Amino acid sequence: MIAPDMATMLCFIFTDAKIPAPVLQSLLKKGVDETFNCTTVDSDTSTSDSVLLIATGQTKHRRVPAEGGKMVADFARALKEVLLDLALQVVRDGEGAQKLVRIDVTGAKTARSAKKIGMVVANSPLVKTAIAGEDANWGRIVMAVGKAGEPADRDTLSIGVGGTWMAKSGGVVPGYDETPVVAHMKGREIEIAIDIGLGRGKATVWTCDLTHGYIDINGSYRS
């Protein structure tokens, strides 16, 4: 959970724009679904995490059209940037976290399926300890894809790390050179790509590695 343990994450975002509450609510829900709700530290949840978006209406501008339009689209883009920045600060601050991990899932049957697969990989203790140990263990990623219980096929599955595909269509990429992958794993920001090869569903989720620091912090807390 979020440091320092059993904390409650309270997030307040203010804008001076004059946007009606129903429009704000809809933009916030979509933005949170793609940012905060796509992040995890350890799969455990806090009891009252909240994100509030408040428009003061101080800025003088023309009425925001109910059907959206360019102004709303621009605002939505800026809002998502803010939400993602805040959400990733939370993940980076995960107990004992040393690395921020981005997992891009493509080729799933649906977007929902892609997100489920991404979150199962993101929460796998074996994947997270491999990352802590700077080992690009794609066998563990394949294992986590399998246990997600979503449509997947070993023979169409591809796994990449740091922009290098290690396995494609169920086998090791011919002539695969691990040098760039090994170098990438030593960094602070890790990128994992998973292509399921079955459809057009995609999702991106974020997590952190699982280190001794996590055990130190959560094993020494006294309730």
Add this chain to the structure above:
Amino acid sequence: MIAPDMATMLCFIFTDAKIPAPVLQSLLKKGVDETFNCTTVDSDTSTSDSVLLIATGQTKHRRVPAEGGKMVADFARALKEVLLDLALQVVRDGEGAQKLVRIDVTGAKTARSAKKIGMVVANSPLVKTAIAGEDANWGRIVMAVGKAGEPADRDTLSIGVGGTWMAKSGGVVPGYDETPVVAHMKGREIEIAIDIGLGRGKATVWTCDLTHGYIDINGSYRS
């Protein structure tokens, strides 16, 4: 996963009894559902875990009736004992495990719901690190019950450790004395009781604690 990592658990059970294969299969499925499939080390799965039950038919005895009866019931009981013993050996052997944890869930809407709740608690890193730290953190247990997504109500929920109820019907038990709970947490076998207070569904699952040993073993492995 099972030590030494990415291992495959192969379990073979032999009996000299003369029991037809379909009866054996049905007994084994039920037995495994209540033992091996109610245990977890870290939620991660191996790719080809197998349990085989083989009857040699060497023993001379009367034909086993298709409809079951006392002989089959006795055999089922003995089989479950063997399966549970083997399954708990696997959990005790979990990477870095210092404590075996038994979680009894009662009062759930259904048995399936009880098992789901039990497994979510059993896989919660926050619950498992609290146990490693010998802290009877019932707030973390309540959190894990909540994130299971099964029917549950704070006001009917009771949590006990080592035979002592800490919280009953959503509040701390009046006059609760933590002395026996603190003593229990220092042992090698931990018992957690969760009563949902909504129905008659129940299940028992087993897990282990999450320690520095887990990070050592899984973070230092090289693929």
